[in-house]
Amino acid sequence: MSPARARTSRAAIVAAARDLLEADGLEAVTMATVAARVGVKPPSLYKHVRDRAALLAALATDTTEELGRVLAQVDDSPAEPPEIRLRALAGAFRDFARRSPRASAMLFADLGPGVHAPVEAAGLAVRPVIEVTTALVGPTAALPAARVLTAFAYGFTSMESAGAFRLGGDVDEAFRLGISTLAEGLRAAGH
Amino acid sequence: MSPARARTSRAAIVAAARDLLEADGLEAVTMATVAARVGVKPPSLYKHVRDRAALLAALATDTTEELGRVLAQVDDSPAEPPEIRLRALAGAFRDFARRSPRASAMLFADLGPGVHAPVEAAGLAVRPVIEVTTALVGPTAALPAARVLTAFAYGFTSMESAGAFRLGGDVDEAFRLGISTLAEGLRAAGH
DNA sequence: ACCTGAACACCGTTCAAGT
DNA sequence: ACCTGAACACCGTTCAAGT
DSSP states (O other): OOOOOOSSOHHHHHHHHHHHHHHHOGGGOOHHHHHHHHTSOHHHHTTTSSSHHHHHHHHHHHHHHHHHHHHHHHOOOTTSOHHHHHHHHHHHHHHHHHHSHHHHHTTTSOOSTTOSOOHHHHHHHHHHHHHHHHHHHOSTTHHHHHHHHHHHHHHHHHHHHTTOOOSOSOHHHHHHHHHHHHHHHHHHHTO | OOOOOOSSOHHHHHHHHHHHHHHHOGGGOOHHHHHHHHTSOGGGGGGTSSSHHHHHHHHHHHHHHHHHHHHHHHOOOTTSOHHHHHHHHHHHHHHHHHHSHHHHHTTTSOOSTTOSOOHHHHHHHHHHHHHHHHHHHOTTTHHHHHHHHHHHHHHHHHHHHTTOOOSOSOHHHHHHHHHHHHHHHHHHHOO
């Protein structure tokens, strides 16, 4: 008797995977390296995650949920003008992307069939953006405006952490330019 | 004597890799599947590419060069107003991304250490964008403006092909909104 | 000069057997 | 109920041997 007590957990496994991802890239996230990091043998992981694809999906979900908490905390003063709130959200997302660049690049990426954060987590993370665009352009135009802002911020930070800006110049300035232009332009368009 | 004549080529290998990538995703691009598709055994590939990472880099380069040709061909009438040229470039990029969604998502992505298209190919592909932003906002502000446009278009198409827009609504409209907003907003800001 | 078969280390995954 | 060792198919890569 005395069945084996859990020596690890799903949360610890996901955290280990995220650490390995940020440290050494996605190809370094193997069942063996993750298992070693949480102190078990590879087969034991299958008691906590279905397979590697499910582990990556859980990693994406974890990242999405953390981002959702960060953005919700940043956007806690709806009395501010929407442009100010938007700049704060964008800045927080960029900081998040710099803290977890590889996990952030996976937020909206194609990770194989059915491998992405569930709609609930994604919806929750994007909610602050939609709330701000609602204040900015009204409820009917809020979704496309949020998509535009998200696409820009995600594309920019993904390119940045991949080292895709290789022509010199001030990268910070370009990010601020994008957010400012979109904030003002969307407001002007969305009467 | 009569040393073995090449039964395949680097170009054929890259093309096979791209086909496999678009058909079944990056994890389906193995040395074995690529070799089978070009009609050789896996070890033969190493006479043409250093390793799998180099093959993926060559794939990214090939994609970047093709995009460069497409964009250069689209932007062949510098007499048009920059907003029109910009819309044409953006539309061509989106078409390209829909034709080769997985390869396009790799254009500016982190594919491992040193695995991305060389600066020359990337610079050539982005040249039409910089030329248009030069016409739009002047030479000093052209680079950040081009970065903003590229980040938006790349982020948007990557999200789109990954299936990240899951809240309904008109995705085409959102793309047009982004390009219009940026074209007008950047011009207004870049006197 | 390129191709192949054989070989190796590694990876994801399964499963019977332990506690 | 979770853990492990052993096993399997597969993958990237090397290399000696073919032509």
